Amino acid sequence: MQKLLIFTPNTKQMKLLRLTALTSLAFALLVTATSCEKNAEKKKTTDYQRNNIPMTGAKVVPTSASPALGNLNVFYTKETRMLSYSFTWSGLSGNPSVGIGVYGLAPEGYAVSPTAPVQTISTTGLTSTGTYSGTLLADGSVVKEQDILNGNYYIQLRTAAYPAGEIRAQISFQ
Numbered sequence: 001m002q003k004l005l006i007f008t009p010n011t012k013q014m015k016l017l018r019l020t021a022l023t024s025l026a027f028a029l030l031v032t033a034t035s036c037e038k039n040a041e042k043k044k045t046t047d048y049q050r051n052n053i054p055m056t057g058a059k060v061v062p063t064s065a066s067p068a069l070g071n072l073n074v075f076y077t078k079e080t081r082m083l084s085y086s087f088t089w090s091g092l093s094g095n096p097s098v099g100i101g102v103y104g105l106a107p108e109g110y111a112v113s114p115t116a117p118v119q120t121i122s123t124t125g126l127t128s129t130g131t132y133s134g135t136l137l138a139d140g141s142v143v144k145e146q147d148i149l150n151g152n153y154y155i156q157l158r159t160a161a162y163p164a165g166e167i168r169a170q171i172s173f174q
Contacts, residue, residue: 024138036121042083048173052075053154055169056087057162061111064162068092068128072155072169076138076148085155086133087169093161096140102136104143104153108170116160118143 055070057063070089076082089096102115119136126132136153138145147153151172157164 016033019052029117029140048074048076049147050173051171053166053169055087055157057167059108059154059168059170060156060162060165061168062074062164064164064166066091066093066162066166068167069155070156070167070169072171074171074173076173078145081138081145083138083171084133085136085156085171088159089167090129090133090157092128092158092166094128094158096157096159096166098158098160098163099123100126100132100155100157102153102155104170105147106154107150107152108154108172111165114164115154118153128166 018019049073051073053072053074055072057068059067068089068091068098070087072087075084079097085102099114099117100120100121102119103112103114103117106112119134121132121134136143136148138148146158148171149172151170153171154168155171156168158164159166
């Protein structure tokens with residue numbers, strides 16, 4: 001017949017066991033917190049955002065004397081290569097029936113042909129005051145990610161009184 005041996009730890013062994021368990025738990029929590037921090041740090045290099053970029057006639061090339069104003073909000077993520085934008089405007093000389101578009105490649109202070117936007121935005125139903133939201137994919141052929149990040153695109157609203165552009169805002173993350 002075999003004897004069954006049962007191990008009963010003494011007080012010293014119990015303290016050592018508790019200390020080991022607490023140390024393991026603390027290490028696991030530290031690893032979890034560190035990995036969350038890495039995700040937050042990663043987002044800093046993959047996500048770009050800027051709000052309340054002014055849209056004015058002074059940004060148009062050549063400048064317009066329009067008193068109209070607007071604001072542009074932009075968000076870009078490298079994960080999807082998608083630029084999301086939204087903008088508001090008020091006080092245009094008329095409906096933006098001549099066109100609204102995303103234009104490029106041109107840094108601030110420069111312009112491309114107002115009849116050749118990278119992305120045309122429908123003006124149907126828009127008035128002299130309004131809002132719009134849209135997206136633009138950095139597909140690598142027409143729109144390149146690095147050009148977006150370097151601020152080489154802009155949004156411009158054109159009206160009958162200002163066919164070359166009434167207000168404009170540069171898409172920039174700085």
